[in-house]
Amino acid sequence: MSITIIKPGIHSSLQNLGRWGLQAFGIPIGGAMDSESAITANRLCGNDDNANVIECTLHGLVIEFDELTTFAVTGGGCRLQINGEEVPFNRMIKVVPGSQLKTLPFEKGCRSYFATPGGWKGNAGQVLNVGQILSTENIPAPHLAASIVIGNDGFGIGNWKAPEIELPSIHSTTNIHMLPGPEWDDFTEESKKAFTESTFIVSPSSDRMGYRLNGTALKLKKEHELISTPVTRGIIQVTNNGDPIVLMADAQTIGGYPRIARVSGSDISLLAQCRPGSKIKFIYNP
Amino acid sequence: MPYPRIYPIHDHALTIEFSTLISEEVHRKVMQMKRVIEKNSFDGLVELVPAYTSLTVYFRPPASQIEVHAILQEQASNLKESDEEEVHRKIEIPVCYDPSLAVDLEIVMQSTGLDHDSIVRLHTENEFKVYMIGFMPGFAYMGTLPPALEIGRKKTPSLNIPSGSVAIAGKQTGIYPSTSPGGWNVIGRTPVRMFDPEQPPYSYLQAGDRVRFKAISLPDYESYL
Numbered sequence: 189m190s191i192t193i194i195k196p197g198i199h200s201s202l203q204n205l206g207r208w209g210l211q212a213f214g215i216p217i218g219g220a221m222d223s224e225s226a227i228t229a230n231r232l233c234g235n236d237d238n239a240n241v242i243e244c245t246l247h248g249l250v251i252e253f254d255e256l257t258t259f260a261v262t263g264g265g266c267r268l269q270i271n272g273e274e275v276p277f278n279r280m281i282k283v284v285p286g287s288q289l290k291t292l293p294f295e296k297g298c299r300s301y302f303a304t305p306g307g308w309k310g311n312a313g314q315v316l317n318v319g320q321i322l323s324t325e326n327i328p329a330p331h332l333a334a335s336i337v338i339g340n341d342g343f344g345i346g347n348w349k350a351p352e353i354e355l356p357s358i359h360s361t362t363n364i365h366m367l368p369g370p371e372w373d374d375f376t377e378e379s380k381k382a383f384t385e386s387t388f389i390v391s392p393s394s395d396r397m398g399y400r401l402n403g404t405a406l407k408l409k410k411e412h413e414l415i416s417t418p419v420t421r422g423i424i425q426v427t428n429n430g431d432p433i434v435l436m437a438d439a440q441t442i443g444g445y446p447r448i449a450r451v452s453g454s455d456i457s458l459l460a461q462c463r464p465g466s467k468i469k470f471i472y473n474p
Numbered sequence: 475m476p477y478p479r480i481y482p483i484h485d486h487a488l489t490i491e492f493s494t495l496i497s498e499e500v501h502r503k504v505m506q507m508k509r510v511i512e513k514n515s516f517d518g519l520v521e522l523v524p525a526y527t528s529l530t531v532y533f534r535p536p537a538s539q540i541e542v543h544a545i546l547q548e549q550a551s552n553l554k555e556s557d558e559e560e561v562h563r564k565i566e567i568p569v570c571y572d573p574s575l576a577v578d579l580e581i582v583m584q585s586t587g588l589d590h591d592s593i594v595r596l597h598t599e600n601e602f603k604v605y606m607i608g609f610m611p612g613f614a615y616m617g618t619l620p621p622a623l624e625i626g627r628k629k630t631p632s633l634n635i636p637s638g639s640v641a642i643a644g645k646q647t648g649i650y651p652s653t654s655p656g657g658w659n660v661i662g663r664t665p666v667r668m669f670d671p672e673q674p675p676y677s678y679l680q681a682g683d684r685v686r687f688k689a690i691s692l693p694d695y696e697s698y699l
Contacts, residue, residue, distance in 0.1 A: 208532070211523045213677035214607040370481050370489070415494060416608065416615070418523055418530040420484050442525060442608030453485035 189304065190254045190323040193316050197248025197291060200316040202308055203301075203437075205238045211441045217421065218313050221396060221437045221460035222299050225263035228350045229303035232260035232280055234330035239307030242316065244300045246463060247291040251302070254321075258282045258333045259304040264297020264355040264461055270343045280346035282336040287343060297355035298463040305329045356458065361387055361467040364455045368472070369424060369447035370417070371408075379406040383448060384472045388432065392464045397438040399459070401468070405430025408446060419443035422451040434459065478503075478550050480543055483530065486520075488539065490546045491528040496645075498618070500527050501605055503553060505560060505682050510549045516541075524681045525606045526615070562682045564601075567649070569640050569687045570695035571597075571662040578628070578659040582642070585625045593661060594689050596623045597640075602647060604683040612651035612669030612677040616685055619645050631657035638663045640687070651677075662687075665698030 193200070203226060206219025220226035220243055227237045242249075247266040260280045261268055268275045269290045275281055277300070283289070291300065306325040316322075336344040356362040372380065388403035406426045419425065423435045425445035434451060435443070437460075449470065451459055462468060479491045490507060493500045507529045508522050518537025523530040533542050571594045573579050582593060602616040609615075619642060627643045632655065635641070639650045641658035650656060651669035668678045679685065690698075 209521045210676065211521055211530075211532070212607060212681065213675055214609065214611045214613055215676065216611075367482075370483065370491075415496065416526060416606075417491075418483060418487075418489055418525050418528060420487055420530075420532075422484055440609065441523060442606065447483070450483060 189257055189306075189326065190321050191257065192252045192254060193318065193320040193322065194250040194252050194288065195248055196316045196318060196320075197244055197246070197250070199245040200249050201243050202240045202310050202312055202314050202316065202322075203243045204240050204312040206437070207312070214441055216438050216440055219437050220301065222263055222301070222457040224457040225299070225353065225461075226301045226303075228278070228353075229260050229262040229301040230307070232262070232278070232350050233258070233303045233305045235303060235305065235307050239303065240310060240312055242302040242308060242322075244291055244302065246298060247293045249291045251289045253283050253285055253287050253289070255285050256282070257304060258329045258336070259302060260350075261300055261302050262350065262353075263300040264353070265294060265299050265463065266291035266297075267294045268292075268300075271341060273341050273343070275343065275345065276349075278350040278352055279348070280330075280333060280336065281343060282333060282338055282346075283343040284338060295359065296357045297461045299460060305333070353461075354458065356462045356466055358463065358465055361469050362458065362462055363471050364459050364468050365452040366424070366449045366470045366472055367452055369449040371446035372448055374408050374446055375426075375448055376407050376409050379404075379408075379448075382406065383432075384470050387467050387469050390462050390464050390466045390468065391431075394436075394464055395438075396436055397440070398436055399434040399462075401432045401434065403432075406432060406448060416442045416444050417447070419447065422453065422456050423447050424449045424451065436460065480546050480550075482539060484532075485539065486534055487530055487532045488542050488546060489528050489530045490550060493527050496526045496605075496617075498603070501603070502560070504529050506553055507550065510553070511545075514545075514549065516545060525608070560682070562684055563680075564684045564686070565679065566686050566688050567664050567666055568690045568694070568698065569598075569662040569664045570690050570692055572692040572695070574692065575639075575663040575695070576661045577632075577639075578641070579661060581628070582625055582659050582661055586623060588622065593623065596620050597642075597647070597661065598687045598689050600686075602685045602687075604679050604681050604685060606681050607677055607679065610651065610654055611671075612679070614648055614668070614677075614679040614683075614685075616647045617645050619647055625659055627657040628659060631655050632660075635660060636663065638665065638668070640664055663695070665695055
């Protein structure tokens, strides 16, 4: 089974749940930004949670199906159309060869995940390019897929679904729960207060490695000697000019800035669905 | 603050920090702690990541933060000046210090007041310890440089440091495994591949290794490639 990437959109890559066991060699874990949605997509397709999925950032990805294919899309950040018809997230879909799937602009969420039974072959982490062909292991689709009836428009939709997730909107503020980081008490009382009471905006220079946030500048009680310490996904560092950076999926293993806080594990996927320009507020319930 | 200090950096990762100051002795404890945890591994242990002054333990269920915290606390309180000799690899790395490859040689000579030969001598006559790998895949932080060779980071980082560049900053020396931006002062280049994405364990060096640099000529450097 294979598909062709007609357009990769803003940024599309193959992802799984990351490579573990190599951080001692300086190799980041990587993996899907919204790992919860990646897992859901795989489960809809009967895959292992760690199977490769396509991670599409916002919209613009266009896929052509070279063969009869079943697949599922989860997450958010775009609308889906097959041959010009709107199709839903969180369901298994079956399409005939020659059909095209388009991702179109949508105001909620940031990343969508495309899974297919067997998972996409290739190295996790690779960025997808125009004209690239992706194939899968030849395994039979889950029995349920056989029940999907293909209509006149060239596709059919399964009548079961995975639960929808809360997608952050660009027009409202998203609450992100945090816990104090190792250097929390090295920040001034004013800065600690500002961190949990003011609103931050996800900067346009954010990527899979980190979200830069703009808002109140955060200050240390006294200047730190810069010693390199361990960091990982969710850690919030504060740069010399006072801006927080939340480390995301491609976080480096060692960082040189004070770590004011960390995002609670339960909200990391939610944060990954916030796009540049989103407003976020950190919630701390001691 | 009492040390060691144990704190989470993730729901599934605890760091045990032995000090905020870098020293041989602190790093010895870090590596000792790593060996103790490896020997007394537990269900759910994912990986151990040593740094200058700390060890980070990644875990997943069935291990819980409370349990791992207790394990770290107990093992740390049992750490003794170990009588067993720390096992480490001794690695010799050829470096060409030719000025054509040592792009920051002028800055280093000016700042340290040393001539080229003295810089090469000080860099090759000492054995350095690999404290940790980080910053980028395969980048080894090594120390400790003799005080005469100490020089601060460049004010403006270079955008393109060629892969294999051997550089110094503060009390540290390191090798850029691939072409990247960076603020350390480049004094030579090695033909050895420090990071190979095709060959496990991918990184040529690991924390705890002892490294000695060996000066080679430009023709020797070129024949290595």
